[in-house]
Amino acid sequence: MTRTVIVGAGPAGIRAAQTLVEHGLRPVLLDEAARAGGQIYRRPPANFERPAEALYGTEAGRAKAVHAAIDGIADRIDYRPGSLVWNAQAGSLDVLDTATSTSRAVPYDRLIVATGATDRVLPVPGWTLPGTYSLGGSQVALKFQGCTIGRQVVFMGSGPLLYLVAYQYAKAGAQVVAVLDTATLADQAAASPRLLTKPATLAKGLYYLGWLRTHGVALHRGVRPVRVLGSDRVTGVVFHDGQSERTLSCDAVGFGHALRSETQLADLLGCRFAFSPVQRAHLPERDAAGRSSVEGVYLAGDGAGIQGADAAEWAGERAALALLQDEGMTVDPGRVSLLENRLSRIGVFRRGLERAFPFPEDWAAQAPDELVVCRCENITAGELRATVRDTGADEMNRLKALSRIGMGRCQGRMCGVAAAELLAHAAGVPIAQVGRLRGQAPIKPIPLGLSAGPEAAA
Structure with missing residues (x-):
């Protein structure tokens, strides 16, 4: 069998x-x-x-x-x-x-x-402070552990998940201080034709926005996160609204740029x-x-x-x-056709989402040298730039070998996106050209004292 x-x-x-x-x-x-x-x-x-x-x-x-x-x-x-x-x-x-x-x-x-x-993470100064979570981690706390990540929470980044998590937190009774979206209203307006291919899904997104507004949650679009404030834990965030820097007080931050x-x-x-x-x-x-x-x-x-x-x-x-x-x-050919048509149509909507919540391609240029990119190995943006400058590295696995980026517990799952953006910017090449970190076992952290169990027949 x-x-x-x-x-x-x-x-x-x-x-x-x-x-x-x-x-x-x-x-x-x-x-x-x-x-x-x-x-x-x-x-x-x-x-x-x-x-x-x-x-x-x-x-x-x-x-x-x-x-x-x-x-x-x-x-x-x-x-x-x-x-x-x-x-x-x-x-x-x-x-x-x-x-x-x-x-x-x-x-x-x-x-x-x-x-x-x-989560697709683009770090900002202060992101290693206690009280800073990814958007997905914020969801886990709420759904599985029945708690919030803080009493006064700011959510920032971009993507549909940003508004969904903010809505879920506010609905659960948490104080959501603000939602800081790097995308602009013009981005979302430009994406409307493609988003309208799934009107029910679009309506849900608009509902989240409307609900948050009517319940007093501040929504800021077109922002650039500058830093998370605090010493022992989060005390606030600083963001640029396109004209000047602004500060919000909070005791927790959830952030991410889609998935x-x-x-x-x-x-x-x-x-x-x-x-x-x-x-x-x-x-x-x-x-x-x-x-x-x-x-x-x-x-x-x-x-x-x-x-x-x-x-x-x-x-x-x-x-x-x-x-x-x-x-x-034998399988139902009608069902096969229906599924493939649905999946084909979702691609149009997906491209609309990417237009509505575009990746902040200027992130690497804005990242300060002292920014910690890899928490596992404590590697900064400046160290990665220096490695590229001194060695001519222009490929991710070469950068890994020379800098140890992606060699920690997460195997690059958290730092890989940011490292690739920094490498492409420093080397002056398209992001597609720098490649990807090759998968290595263990995929996720496992105990050092791991012992073998009995063989399991599937």
């Missing part, structure tokens, strides 16, 4: 598992979290009492549907929560059981990679990558069905390119159908 494994139990992984079950397969579903749902629909502990409407806001219905989907197939899949995939080889994954700190090999014949996304795909596993599996100008990143290649360049490996959801939760569900189902087709099983 074919050993089928899915990595990731967010919207893409759950819909993939559901589709495989409906066609008689019993997949292994590896989930780093304690409960299925992913980041966007992260489930709180079982004894958590706040209703879904309070946790997910307008996304409560979708969240409950995804949770119901995984609950409905629980007895027909091999679900393994607390399972961190930290390495991959041909036909086998190395998986850490976080409860026991043991690692075991999980073999597979066909693999669906649905690893999701994480970046978690591609390290696809890299270790040998998938071919290509640069995406829309997402300003190198991404693993896949066809319309989700097949990667490696036979038997399928890519779904934000881990292969940021498209959003709805698209992740469709992509997870489509990848599962591709897997079934490759196994010689």
